[in-house]
Amino acid sequence: MVQQKDANKEMRQPFAGLRTILSSKELLDFAFSRAKKEAMKVSAKLPKEIMVRRKETTRIETAGKALVEKLQSVLEDMPQLDDLPPLYRELADTVVGVQSLKKNLGALKWAAITVGNIAKSYSRRTRVADGIDEASNARRSAYGRISSVIKQISGNLDYLRDSRSKLAKLPTFSTDVHTLVVAGYANVGKSSLVKQISSAKPEVDSYPFTTKEIMVGHGRVGERLYQVVDTPGLLDRPLKNRNKIELQAILALRYLANCIIFLLDPSETCGYSMEKQLNLFKEIDEEFPDTPKIVAMNKIDLAEKEALEKIKAMFPEVYPLSALTNEGVRNVLEAALSKAGNINLG
Incomplete structure (x- = not known):
């Protein structure tokens, strides 16, 4: 007897779980907003110079961490392209191009490493800054460099957003039935x-x-x-x-x-x-x-x-x-x- 209901309940295609990818502007807005909120938790009872140094350090570290995590989540969501079943590898190649996909994912990996290094470097500067102005200037400089890196991968993010949409629509096949x-x-x-x-x-x-x-x-x-x-x-x-x-x-x-x-x-x-x-x-x-x-x-x-x-x-x-x-x-x-x-x- 043929049963049709629930036969495909457990089946999933490898790109089905890809989460939404933010644009460069959305990424920066998200990271800087989170950083500002986190900095507000620094105690106002501290001496002003210490308070400012901690606030600026917190903003740099939080923004850097938020961006690195978002970029890494895109990389981790994507299945290992070389380990895909031949069917899905060729389908992905047909729809978006596997080499292009690898190239754009590589750009995000570079950005995540670079942003992490910038945040680490500038957070050290704000901790030992000689005065309020020097701490604030270091944070502004860090934000500028971080923004520049994220804007450089704007096209890569747009490509991956479009690719995610196309790959998520691939049909679900089971290769063992x-x-x-x-x-x-x-x-x-x-x-x-x-x-x-x-x-x-x-x-x-x-x-x-x-x-x-x-x-x-x-x-x-x-x-x-x-x-x-x-x-x-x-x-x-x-x-x-x-x-x-x-x-x-x-x-x-x-x-x-x-x-x-x-x-x-x-x-x-x-x-x-x-x-x-x-x-x-x-x-x-x-x-x-x-x-x-x-x-x-x-x-x-x-x-x-x-x-x-x-x-x-x-x-x-x-x-x-x-x-x-x-x-x-x-x-x-x-x-x-x-x-x-x-x-x-x-």
């Missing part, structure tokens, strides 16, 4: 099929190209989990001409697929001729020769009998179905799971 990848042109019914055989609830509309990104659903047969991946339209053209979403689909096929369900629309109401659909199947078959595949015909309730017979004659094994009415869906799932990992629906 059997995976069915649904392929075929847009509007052939891939989203509807995924909805029928897994927990995924994609937005399904009658207009072409409604599925804009990879969608993942999960299911369970007894104690064995499986996942179903819905790909965007893999158009019949060279890889170099594909957009990022299409590249994601190819990566899903390459790294995940234990079985590819190729969905045909013999009614051609998807907007693509059977010739184009068959060319697409041929391209995928050639690119992934070692991956098991099944061919399924959707919208059998709309297709002409002659069109259905032609497809049956082309393939030794083909599965008719209607994802809309659920007719034939179980047969497709059973065949795909059998090829993916000898899983029997029972």
Whole structure:
């Protein structure tokens, strides 16, 4: 029996936990505000010169510590890029560029070290400052240098903020369960099929190209989990001409697929001729020769009998179905799971 609820509760993609990254202005405002509040805790009963030295020292140390901690939290949040599963490393490379990510993270590491050193150096000066003016001037100088460092990484912070947003949207894949990848042109019914055989609830509309990104659903047969991946339209053209979403689909096929369900629309109401659909199947078959595949015909309730017979004659094994009415869906799932990992629906 197939169970769809809660099958993906424990799964998380490696970039899901990235926290919000502040801009350079937000970082400085946060650090200097915290420093000012902390300095107000210094006792006003102390002799004025001692009080000022302590206040200025506290402001430098607190601001420096706050900035270093914020920068280090960004570095610690990011998973080790070289240790990522190949799928997620290449997805990250596709979406933001792994080398660019490393370069910008390196800039933050430099800034954290530099700010820490500036704070340490100037806090020593304020402690031994000869008078109120010298202590205040040292703090202003420290703030100036710290601000300069943070402003230098403004572009790096902006890049990482944008990257975080993109990486957090990557789909959650499990690399240790059997995976069915649904392929075929847009509007052939891939989203509807995924909805029928897994927990995924994609937005399904009658207009072409409604599925804009990879969608993942999960299911369970007894104690064995499986996942179903819905790909965007893999158009019949060279890889170099594909957009990022299409590249994601190819990566899903390459790294995940234990079985590819190729969905045909013999009614051609998807907007693509059977010739184009068959060319697409041929391209995928050639690119992934070692991956098991099944061919399924959707919208059998709309297709002409002659069109259905032609497809049956082309393939030794083909599965008719209607994802809309659920007719034939179980047969497709059973065949795909059998090829993916000898899983029997029972």
